Amino acid sequence: MRVFMFEKPLGMRDTLPDVYQIKRRLREAMMEEIETWGYSFIETPTLEYDETVGSASAILDQQLFKLLDREGHTLVLRPDMTAPIARLAASKLYEEGCPLRLAYAANVFRAQHREGGRPAEFEQVGVEYIGDGTTYADAEVISLMIFALQRAGLRHFTVTIGHIGYVDALFFDILRHEQRVETLRRFLYEKNYVGYREHVKSLPLSSIDRDRLLRLLTLRGGEEAVAEAKAFAMTEEEHRALDELKQLCEHVKQYGVADMVKLDMSLVSHMSYYTGVLFEVYAENVGFLLGNGGRYDELLAKFHRPSPATGFSVRLDRLMEALGEKQQQGKTTCIMFSQERFAEAYAKAKEMRQRGEKVVLQQVAGVRDMDQFTAAFDDVVYVLGKHGKDERSC
Numbered sequence: 001m002r003v004f005m006f007e008k009p010l011g012m013r014d015t016l017p018d019v020y021q022i023k024r025r026l027r028e029a030m031m032e033e034i035e036t037w038g039y040s041f042i043e044t045p046t047l048e049y050d051e052t053v054g055s056a057s058a059i060l061d062q063q064l065f066k067l068l069d070r071e072g073h074t075l076v077l078r079p080d081m082t083a084p085i086a087r088l089a090a091s092k093l094y095e096e097g098c099p100l101r102l103a104y105a106a107n108v109f110r111a112q113h114r115e116g117g118r119p120a121e122f123e124q125v126g127v128e129y130i131g132d133g134t135t136y137a138d139a140e141v142i143s144l145m146i147f148a149l150q151r152a153g154l155r156h157f158t159v160t161i162g163h164i165g166y167v168d169a170l171f172f173d174i175l176r177h178e179q180r181v182e183t184l185r186r187f188l189y190e191k192n193y194v195g196y197r198e199h200v201k202s203l204p205l206s207s208i209d210r211d212r213l214l215r216l217l218t219l220r221g222g223e224e225a226v227a228e229a230k231a232f233a234m235t236e237e238e239h240r241a242l243d244e245l246k247q248l249c250e251h252v253k254q255y256g257v258a259d260m261v262k263l264d265m266s267l268v269s270h271m272s273y274y275t276g277v278l279f280e281v282y283a284e285n286v287g288f289l290l291g292n293g294g295r296y297d298e299l300l301a302k303f304h305r306p307s308p309a310t311g312f313s314v315r316l317d318r319l320m321e322a323l324g325e326k327q328q329q330g331k332t333t334c335i336m337f338s339q340e341r342f343a344e345a346y347a348k349a350k351e352m353r354q355r356g357e358k359v360v361l362q363q364v365a366g367v368r369d370m371d372q373f374t375a376a377f378d379d380v381v382y383v384l385g386k387h388g389k390d391e392r393s394c
């Protein structure tokens with residue numbers, strides 16, 4: 001197939017000035033909040049080895065963009081920032097016993113199906129909190145995400161919290177087989193609850209076990225969902241996970257963000273590295289995931305540095321859509337000059353720029369359609385002809 005000249009690879013987008021401005025403002029707002037919580041921003045390479053970061057990233061292999069370097073190593077475009085940061089923390093930064101707070105604003109890459117029409121490259125703003133296994137760390141990360149979103153101007157959203165340790169413990173206790181557990185998990189992360197129910201009913205289970213699996217879908221809402229789950233929990237792992245959620249609810253209250261949060265005991269993520277508390281954030285009125293995160297206590301061990309860790313990331317493109325706002329472009333002035341008065345025009349532009357104003361300095365001979373060109377500015381100052389007076393038109 002021939003590629004049309006203006007076509008871009010599947011899922012790749014250009015960012016035009018308006019969108020760029022909005023993204024920049026949102027990024028900066030979130031970064032400011034994150035910095036005040038003592039997180040340090042870092043950058044990692046866009047390309048990583050498939051063997052290390054690629055396989056640790058918990059993204060389906062068919063979603064990875066791969067290429068070969070000159071030595072024949074397979075490289076991947078990073079599909080998220082959690083695995084590269086785990087690599088970096090494990091190799092350099094993390095000192096046993098000293099929690100590490102890192103943050104990023106970076107583009108990540110996930111190959112998409114043609115029909116999906118989704119972006120294959122998008123920016124995430126997020127944090128990774130490494131080395132602290134307490135529920136205070138989970139609460140910090142969730143609360144920080146909420147405050148950062150609010151700082152970016154988002155008002156109506158909900159963070160749904162679950163615990164993958166609880167779901168896994170329940171599933172393994174009943175199904176005892178990774179393959180069968182994976183099938184059920186998939187229904188949950190695809191949020192196909194009808195399919196889940198039907199599948200559960202088709203399994204050869206005792207009525208007690210069937211009820212346990214079906215009840216999972218009803219364990220949602222406030223703290224009472226934990227108490228309800230506790231009443232039916234049979235294994236130690238389930239109880240441990242539920243105790244963690246209970247503590248987390250307490251901390252979240254102390255952070256003053258309890259009304260932004262709800263529990264969903266059936267929450268399962270598409271990322272397979274989560275081991276404990278996990279969460280998703282949805283904005284009201286838009287059905288898509290704005291961001292997500294959770295605890296991944298086994299990822300650093302893949303880089304030979306076992307350590308608990310948790311984090312979140314928010315997608316800037318979706319945050320922008322959720323806010324649905326138009327960028328208020330700051331006022332821009334055009335100074336239109338003719339050759340003989342360039343020095344004067346430039347002096348004027350320089351003075352205005354020093355005051356922080358936006359100024360375009362344009363030689364009149366460089367413009368063919370004057371009406372169309374000047375229409376884009378809030379103010380046009382003409383510095384034309386030999387020593388004439390400036391003329392202004394708004």
Ligand SMILES: N[C@@H](Cc1c[nH]c[nH+]1)C(=O)O
Nearest residue numbers: 080082293294311312313
């Ligand atoms: N990296 C995850 C989000 C996350 C950050 N930290 C923990 N989880 C994602 O892209 O979905």
